[in-house]
Amino acid sequence: MEKTNVCYPDSSECCDVYSCDSAVHAGNLGSALSFRPRGSLARALYQKQQHDVFLSQFDKAEWYHCDLDQVPPSLASKFVQLGPDQDTINFLEQSERKSDWVLTQIWHSLVKALLGWFMTQTSINGWLQRGSMFVISQPQLRKLFKIDDNWRADTLLDLGAGDGEVTAHIAPAFFKVYATEMSSTMRTLLHRRGYELLDIDNWYLDRKFDVISCLNLIDRCDTPLELLNQILTSLKPDGRVLLAVVLPFSAYVESGAPDHKPKELLPINGSCFEEQVRCIVDDVLTPANFEVESWSRVPYLCEGDLQQSYYWLDDVIFVLKLKNT
Template sequence: MTSQLERTYGLRSKYWYLPETSLSSTAQELFFKSSPDNETQQFLDESNSISSNYFWQTVRNIGVMILSTIYSKTDINGITGFGNMFLFSESQFASFLEIDRQSWTSADKNVLDLGAGNGDITAHMHSFFNNVYATELSPKMRNRLVSKGYTVLDALEWANTDVKFNLITAFNLLDRHYSPGALLQDLWKVSHRSNCLVIVSLVLPVSHYVEFNPNGTGTRPDKFLNVQGRTYADHVHHMIVNVFKPANFEVVKWTRLPYLCEGDMNNSAYYLPDAVFLLKSLNKDDGSASPRTATETESNSGSVHNEL
């Protein structure tokens, strides 16, 4: 599949699923290798079709130019349906969470997707969870989420909901959030109350940018994530040790996936290197926690599947 992606688009996909440089022993022990599949190829094929349609791209560019005088880029994508994204297929999602699709029952399960955008990535989880909840600060994107049948919670008050979830996700939100620390606190609070796992993904190396800031108009968060170094591998290590651990989360496993966006006249698709972390909230003992290893988690719970 990798050779097919490179042959079709000239994309160097060798490192889409593997870090370019050596990982720390901590990160290596928790690494789960994902692989490309037919759904990944299908997204790229559809993106290539859109990119090569000159008439459509011309109309798109004119529309974006006009709308950009009034709306943010995210709102424009919400209005027009442009900028569709792809992070994982249903099969990749099931594999990462060790879901046996033969025995899995979705009827009584709830998932919450924070910062869900237009719901493209959320849709790949829908078959596993009958009840889909989402948050989104963009009004135009919220309309799209509602049109897809998702229950949209208040983006600033979601942590106060009484709903208990089987999984909470925050895809590519932590580095776009106006207060990453507050987001992690809320994730711990709700996941601990729900006794559920959390998935957090972000593009590495970390680059903060806040588009919707309830506290003002700046594009910088109130506090930057505590990561060091310049490489993808450096930031994976520091996310595990300096970010998630102090926030009372154990990293059960993590994987690397390509964060893909449909193309334009210049490129058939765009790619960013994502790290996807599966987290388990830890008990707080007088403000501190002693994280268990991934091996201890597996021995106590049997499998990730059993915790969903």
């Protein structure tokens, strides 16, 4: 897939948009070259059908593949192989059903165009209750944490929790769930789910947590190094961090400077997924006093629209602990 526009409904803009590379998908889309339906809606629906044919044939296991020969043996030994489980398939099927609600999708497009003049895309998505995300299922979480089905901890804090859909997959492993979120419409959705909302400016001042999840946030944060330090000081001594980062890394701050660049730039480089993983560990996490306990590669999935049923980006996901504990 050739990426033409990158957006994050959970933490910044809209859906991630991909277009089909004709060289790769000629077998699927060849018939489209000789048939051009009239009318913009007819063309959109026809193109969506072509995209969805490709998605139905795409090998979902590729989302989880990592070339471990490209990372140091000490890091490769901590890799946990995951795959598309039933919760993942359920999310994809639900996204396909919603994407086929043509009138709803048209309504969403019209509202987004209007509200985009004075609301952030995240708040628009919260108001429309669209663009939900999926990162990791409960079984995948337990495999990554290397815990059994009976394990439960006291507290989870999910930073930048969006509409809480991702949080909901993690929450059953905890007795108490806290969350932070900048968008007022998203906070309303989190409150409805029963999560205790903490202030985004002082959540780290007077509490310690068993697990802090920070999923696809440090590339959308103005001060990611400061955030990592706040996480460090807010963990219980034996606490863990669940950290996900979209790769290739591309920092973007929705509300901030006109150029949307963060105040703190993370030194993440590399020409491929594995090289950037190594760079994150060596140049970001280790200097921040975190140690990798386990890690994996997962898709960052988003509900679709009239263009296609769902979208994805590549995520590296870490389980971290305090260094030297």
